[in-house]
Amino acid sequence: MPTRFTLPHIDISVFHTSSDYAGQGGGGSSAVRIREEHGAKLLNELNTAFEAADSARVVDDRLPPPQGSYVEVELRRGTNPDVLAKKRQGIKPTAVKDDAAGRTVALYVPDHARVALSAILADYRSGPLTGAGKPPKDATVGPIEAFRRARLEVLWTDDAAALPSDPQHQMWWAIWTERNNEVALEDVCQRLGLRAAGRDRRLYFPEAAVVPVLATRAAIELMMFATGVISELRRATDNPVFFMEDVRETQHEWSNDLADRIVWPDSTVPSVCLLDTGVNRAHALLEPAIASADLYTYETEWGVDDHDNHGTAMAGIALHGDLTAQLADTEARILSHRLESVKLLPPERTDVNNPNSYGAITQAAVALPEIGASERSRIFCMAITNENVSGAHPSTWSAAIDQAAAGTMIGDDENSPQRLFVLSTGNTESVMEMAQWSGQDAYPAEDPSQAWNALTVGGYTDLSEITDVGYEGWTALSEAGGLSPHSRTTVGWMPSRSPFKPELVLEAGNRALSPAGREILTVDSLRLLSTGKDVDRLPLVPFDATSAATAQAARMAARLAAKHPEYWPEMIRALMVHSGEYTGPMRAAFEAQPNLRERYALVRRFGYGVPDFDRASASARDHLALVAQNEVQPFRMEGTRKFHECHYYSLPLPASVLEQLGNEFVDLKVTLSYFIDPNPGFSANVDPQRYQSFGLRFDLRRKGETLEHFRRRVNASERDTARTVGPRHPDDNRWLLGPDSISAGSLHCDTWSGPAVDLLGRDRLCIKPVGGWWRDRARPAVVNRRARYALVVTLKGRRNDIDLYTPISIMIEPEAEVTTEVEV
Structure with a gap:
């Protein structure tokens, strides 16, 4: 029609x-301080914190004498930590965290600036009131609730449970440091015999450099108490994982027929660039749309071929969409976009002794096709995530993607393009028993899906009819038009600090529930069909989950870019999101929530709906x-x-x-x-x-x-x-x-x-x-x-x-x- x-x-x-x-x-208001009591309390706490810092200092012949120390500052919730900064004295806030008690800041104070900080508190405590009737230095001191001795925890802004308690526990630490402190950090690592990752494994942002360092907790504590080079600490273990179900053989013998009916694109059209496990281009449904020169790899020894099947299955969906109907009809198909592939993951598990800075790796992967085909427009598609690492906060990986999208990563200049990334939320666990199924909201979307500039994709499903032999009487776990059982959500993310993700949901398949309501299985009739890497034995394979949904979204973006070459990546993203509409079950969920705030959680499940190419393009x-x-x-x-x-x-x-x-x-x-x-x-x-x-x-x-x-x-x-x-x-x-x-x-x-x-x-x-x-x-x-x-x-x-x-x-x-x- x-x-x-x-x-x-x-x-x-x-x-x-x-x-x-x-x-x-x-404007706003704050509680009135009794400044004499408040100032005296803070001055006493500050002196106690300095005494604790002095006692924690360790004399180490490998390092020069310490020039300053950290104290922990508790601020009123929402206070800008910059109120503590005193640039002339070198006093600077670094790591910031919020919890139920308020906002805590790691404040670095040079030894020579202690007297200046004490003078600020004394002036607040007893100085003459200003013309507005406020104490002097009220903007700095008023929001301070307490000073405390600094521990390593004050610099740790990652998951608290991931901070090792054993002093001799060795791991890769992501050390955030000011850009002008990078050389000093390298010097400290060399003096202590610690291994800092090379520059190709680091990330650079406007004010910070992120340097992976292999060290024990004891060494990091020594670095903290002896130097001022650490601004923030996190894990440096971006370990991506694919969300794939077991692939079962499906017998289809018409792929060559479909290939003959396709009008294949030339080399000038936009492409979907897959950041994945590589692609087997020998497939009849892929080869004419992905040249051998458009196959790249992050490491030469990995090769460019697909070692896992995931990349080739992504390629089939990103180029054609679900193949089920296309194989059965007799219509000619016109393709308006191509494929590119960058092998981002190694054939085997990464050596645990190497820093896994996937932010830097992703940026390096982005540069490869841009150098190889600089005039071609492209959509970057990545359906790999950090296993069980929530995307509730920006990470080095998500920030690197935001930076690449904005055209401000290392090597970019004012002529560099803005880039559209399409990412997945990640998948729920494939539990086998209904008693273990907690629902999608129990699985927070995974890093790096929180990237602000990316188009993040979750999954819904319209597949509800089970036709597999031996599964008579089984029913679909999710109703047609509902959230796919594979899709993660961001309901658990902090609403005031994290963007609405996913923005869109596309077909991700369903799962089957046994007649007794006890077992949950994945069956082929509730999946999509795509291309397989084993061309001779299994040219067509079932494929599902948010990887399939993400590939479909990237395909739609590339088709829009081909139809509207005048549109910026920002507009392509806007049109796709704007075209989204909610299914019947989704609309019913919104109608049941007249309260606006209660609807926020629904957007964190369904995004802004299911997109439509026709609505987006015209x-x-x-x-x-x-x-x-x-x-x-x-x-x-x-x-x-x-x-x-x-x-x-x-x-x-x-x-x-x-x-x-x-x-x-x-x-x-x-x-x-x-x-x-x-x-x-x-x-x-x-x-x-x-x-x-x-x-x-x-x-x-x-x-x-x-x-x-x-x-x-x-x-x-x-x-x-x-x-x-x-x-x-x-x-x-x-x-x-x-x-x-x-x-x-x-x-x-x-x-x-x-x-x-x-x-x-x-x-x-x-x-x-x-x-x-x-x-x-x-x-x-x-x-x-x-x-x-x-x-x-x-x-x-x-x-x-x-x-x-x-x-x-x-x-x-x-x-x-x-x-x-x-x-x-």
């Missing part, structure tokens, strides 16, 4: 104006998309660092049609996509605005709101006071998620649903910046950087006979002809 999505999306990039931006305003008369690709300068340096500009869009909403529809419901969906430059060191794992280089938000004019009031509400520079204008508005409840849902991530999507007449006059949309490290910590040249974003807005009727497209296109055409420049 022909699709109704045949009309081009309407580009509204030129229909925006730029305005000075000063932030949204607002519009229909009743369902049209307005798209924009633009640059914005979030901040500027004028003596001080401040916000710079926001963008206002005039949305061409057809008033006459909305009036005719009256109280009929329509849906207005907004998706905003951009790539941040990550800064994952130190406190970024607990503060999204310290991880991101900048952030963007969108705000739609409310019902009955004048244009002047709208501008004052969203932009402090448009009003006389810095206070936020107006309380929470009833219209916020018309949104699926609401404005409070956005706290982290570089993609934001929400849908307003309500009577058509309620959209009258709501024709302004603001894109505004929020904080990031570009503003707070960077050089002036970085503060003034411009950033790209992609915006998609759709208006959708609930009936297919509604024509929204024609009146909007009429409104656009004359204005587009006379518009020659953007108002500044």
